[in-house]
Amino acid sequence: MPRLIVENPGLGVSIQDKGRFGFRHLGVPVSGALDQSWRAAANCLAGAPEDAAVLEILLAAPVLRVERGPVRLGLVGALSGVFTRDGVEERIGCWRGLLLQTGDRLALKVFRAPAYFGFSGGLDAAVFLGSRSTYARAGLGRALAAGDALCCGDADGDDFFAPPLASGEGALRFIPGPQDFPPETLAAFAGARWTVRAESDRMGLRLAGPCLAHGPSGASIVSDGVTPGAIQVPGDGQPILLRADGQTSGGYAKIGCVISADIDRMAHFLPGETLAFVAVDHAEAARARRQKRDAFAEWRQQRAPVGGFDEGRLWSENLIGGAIFGE
Numbered sequence: 001m002p003r004l005i006v007e008n009p010g011l012g013v014s015i016q017d018k019g020r021f022g023f024r025h026l027g028v029p030v031s032g033a034l035d036q037s038w039r040a041a042a043n044c045l046a047g048a049p050e051d052a053a054v055l056e057i058l059l060a061a062p063v064l065r066v067e068r069g070p071v072r073l074g075l076v077g078a079l080s081g082v083f084t085r086d087g088v089e090e091r092i093g094c095w096r097g098l099l100l101q102t103g104d105r106l107a108l109k110v111f112r113a114p115a116y117f118g119f120s121g122g123l124d125a126a127v128f129l130g131s132r133s134t135y136a137r138a139g140l141g142r143a144l145a146a147g148d149a150l151c152c153g154d155a156d157g158d159d160f161f162a163p164p165l166a167s168g169e170g171a172l173r174f175i176p177g178p179q180d181f182p183p184e185t186l187a188a189f190a191g192a193r194w195t196v197r198a199e200s201d202r203m204g205l206r207l208a209g210p211c212l213a214h215g216p217s218g219a220s221i222v223s224d225g226v227t228p229g230a231i232q233v234p235g236d237g238q239p240i241l242l243r244a245d246g247q248t249s250g251g252y253a254k255i256g257c258v259i260s261a262d263i264d265r266m267a268h269f270l271p272g273e274t275l276a277f278v279a280v281d282h283a284e285a286a287r288a289r290r291q292k293r294d295a296f297a298e299w300r301q302q303r304a305p306v307g308g309f310d311e312g313r314l315w316s317e318n319l320i321g322g323a324i325f326g327e
Contacts, residue, residue, distance in 0.1 A: 001151050002071040002120070004064045007105070009144035012058030012113070015123060016244075018051045020131035020140075024248045030228065031133040031140075031244050034058075034114055034202065034267035037296055038076050041165050042118030044300055045074030045097035047155055052122025053132040055144075057115040058202075061108045062144055069102040070120075072155035076165075077115025081108035096306075097160035114267050121153015135245060137203075158305040165299045168265045171278040174231060174256040175285060178224075180215045181233075181255050188212060189255055190277050194239065198271040202245040205269060211237035214253055223251040229258035229266070231277075241266060261288035 016039065019032030033039035033056050040050040054074075055062065061079065079094035084105040092098060092108075094115070100106065125132040126141070134141030176186060194207040212233050219235040225248065226232070232240045232252040239255065243266055258266065259280065269275050280288075 001124075002069055002154060003067040004071060004119075004150045004152075005067050006062055006144050006146055006148040006150065007065055008063035009146055009148070010057060010062035011060040013060075013062050013144050014056050014058075014134040014136070015053050015125045015132055015141055015144075016056045016134060017053035017132045019244070020129050020133055020135070023129050024225075027248050028129060028138065028140075029135060029245050029248060031131070031135040031202075033116070033133075034244050035116075035167065035264040037165060037264045037292070038114065038116050038167070038267075039118075040296070041162070041299070042074040042076040042116035043122065044118070044303065045076065045095070045160055045162060046072050046118030047097065047120045047157075048074070048118050048122040048153070052118070053125055054119070054123060055117040055150075057110055057117070058113045059110070061110050061115065061117075063105070063107045064150070065105045066100045066102055067149070069100055069104065070155045071152055072097050072099045072120040072159075073106070074116075074118030075108070076118070077113075078111040079108045079115050080111070081106070083107070095162050095164050099155055099157070099159050112268075113270065119150070119152035120155035124151040137245065160303050160305060162299065162303045165296070167268050168262065171276040172262050172265060173259045173280045173284070173288065174229075174262075174277050175259060175282065176256045176279050177254070179217070179221060179253040179255070181253070182213060182215060185213050185215075186255070186279070189239070190279055193274045193276055195274050196269050196271050200271060202243055204243050204246055205241040205266060207239045207241060207275075209238070212239065212255070213237065217253065219253055220251050221253050223249045226250045226254065227257065229260070229263050230254050231256045231258065243267075259285040259288055261285065261292045 016033040019030040075094045082089045128140040192209045194209040197206040234252045
């Protein structure tokens with residue numbers, strides 16, 4: 001079985017898959033990758049099942065050395081750096097499947113989070129409650145450490161490129177409710193630009209903006225179920241947008257819930273950046289879900305072997321300003 005050794009664990013790196021289902025009634029969040037589409041894309045480029053586990057990188061990428069190859073990594077996100085083979089360094093970028101041999105070393109930089117590493121055959125890791133996803137608050141999985149071994153499946157064939165998979169733009173679409181808020185509060189919520197606060201994490205995005213007024217029942221309610229995408233409004237009137245590691249129940253009134261088609265987009269807002277919301281109905285949410293599914297299927301068809309892909313176009317669309325490397 002191929003093995004990679006972690007020489008440097010990076011920062012904000014965790015093993016994540018599709019998520020942990022069937023245990024929310026016990027208070028266990030779904031967890032999983034913040035951007036499930038990019039996780040599936042990393043697996044597609046690596047030659048792995050789309051539901052397989054990957055490395056999610058939120059701050060600094062790990063440095064990996066192949067102890068036993070060959071192995072293919074699917075590199076997704078704003079990444080660039082070098083891989084070293086027999087003492088010779090080669091510059092590489094992202095949105096590609098990279099075939100590595102025994103002794104190869106990979107050192108990349110993340111220019112914007114999140115980023116994902118997929119592994120040929122899927123990343124093998126301990127299964128907790130039916131999932132390989134890390135949920136640090138409950139001790140399910142753990143952070144990478146120097147010297148860890150990462151195991152996956154064999155790889156062969158060509159390297160692959162693909163165009164970047166767009167994460168979407170514009171206001172986050174949400175369905176109002178289930179708690180009732182005054183019409184003027186809903187208008188203020190949808191009309192504002194909200195700033196992502198520094199204390200945001202995988203559990204939720206804490207937002208700063210105008211103070212939202214609650215309805216007659218106030219901010220606190222009898223605790224009920226919450227889900228990723230739920231928008232809680234605590235007593236200070238500043239919304240909290242729950243993400244993958246969000247709790248399973250809560251006692252704050254909820255002004256709405258982001259539609260499933262826009263959940264992945266929540267991974268791409270960083271502290272200090274702003275976002276907006278727009279209310280939609282269930283029919284629009286269903287159309288958006290179908291459009292997202294079709295867009296991923298179209299992207300999958302654009303994967304092409306190195307030499308059969310317009311690499312210049314890839315670089316021009318990939319990073320801010322067309323930049324490839326950070327130096």
